[in-house]
Amino acid sequence: MRAVVFIASLLRSAAEGMLKFFAWIGEEPISVYRPEAHYMRGPGPAWRAKHHGH
Numbered sequence: 001m002r003a004v005v006f007i008a009s010l011l012r013s014a015a016e017g018m019l020k021f022f023a024w025i026g027e028e029p030i031s032v033y034r035p036e037a038h039y040m041r042g043p044g045p046a047w048r049a050k051h052h053g054h
Contacts, residue, residue: 043051
């Protein structure tokens, strides 16, 4: 009988841990690849100052 109670408590704690883990995953935003966040969209102010200053 003690073994059954012990196994049940182990399963309960494992289930609680998994639920906490899945809740933590749900809080994190899923990163989506956005090329505009990684590439320049055109010449910046340093380029303009260098090339339009002539």
